Amino acid sequence: MRLKRQLDKVVKTRTLHRAARAKVPFPIVALVGYTNAGKSTLFNRLTGAEVMAKDMLFATLDPTMRRVVLPTGDEVILSDTVGFISDLPTELVAAFRATLEEVLDADLVLHVRDIGHAQTAEQAREVETILSGLGLPDDTPKIEVWNKIDTLDEEAHEAALERAGRTESVSAVSAVTGEGMEALLAAISQALGGVKHLETLVVPFAAGRKRAWLFDQGLVEGDTPTEEGHEMQIRWSAAQKARYERL
Ligand SMILES: Nc1nc2c(ncn2[C@@H]2O[C@H](COP(=O)(O)OP(=O)(O)O)[C@@H](O)[C@H]2O)c(=O)[nH]1
Ligand SMILES: [Mg+2]
Incomplete structure (x- = not known):
């Protein structure tokens, strides 16, 4: 027992x-x-x-x-x-x-x-x-x-x-x-390299171009405005994340 x-x-x-x-x-x-x-x-x-x-x-x-x-x-x-x-x-x-x-x-x-x-x-x-x-x-x-x-x-x-x-x-x-x-x-x-994972980012309002890139790439699963910026749920691969960080 x-x-x-x-x-x-x-x-x-x-x-x-x-x-x-x-x-x-x-x-x-x-x-x-x-x-x-x-x-x-x-x-x-x-x-x-x-x-x-x-x-x-x-x-x-x-x-x-x-x-x-x-x-x-x-x-x-x-x-x-x-x-x-x-x-x-x-x-x-x-x-x-x-x-x-x-x-x-x-x-x-x-x-x-x-x-x-x-x-x-x-x-x-x-x-x-x-x-x-x-x-x-x-x-x-x-x-x-x-x-x-x-x-x-x-x-x-x-x-x-x-x-x-x-x-x-x-x-x-x-x-x-x-x-x-x-x-x-x-x-x-x-x-x-190709495996995607979900991550939450806060994208500052000033980073409109980066936010647009995320939408263009079809990576966005959620997008909520907060005081600090857009809180976004992103599903991406390590390679896509690295590209985003170089934008
Ligand atoms: N010679 C040698 N022994 C190893 C190696 N890796 C693990 N061992 C030994 O193999 C035994 C089992 O290792 P362990 O990591 O507990 O195996 P597990 O049951 O798969 O977790 C231990 O006595 C380790 O020290 C290795 O690369 N070379
Ligand atoms: Mg073991």
């Missing part, structure tokens, strides 16, 4: 998080992958412990969700995921399903693989099966992150890097040594 109550609480908290998260004005990047693939290690490397203190809102909202500023200046929310385990006890299925379902909100999915594991192919298939079982839309952009390349022998290590170099949807990294992180961040920016 106690376990059941705790699980109900987990599910309820997750639901609240989802509601809060829906308002986050940044693309969401979800880490998925087999148990022990290195998701949490990669999450910590990409976000860095110091981000936690600077970003208390997200830190308190959910410790598995943190802001990352990409080298391009784009901001994303990186979300760690637990629960990619086969043969869960029945009582745990509901709680883990709730955490897994957060993946459905993602604009980009990073499928983290332990590329040095003897069963890496089987593990990847199992994760793909879970994702399609959850109903992840087929057109959700995905990057396969071949993690733990530091555990490969020299030849396999080179082969992994070479393959990643010529395959847009594959990155080869080591979350432990940091190798491949820059290329991974660039791949994330590239994959998110």
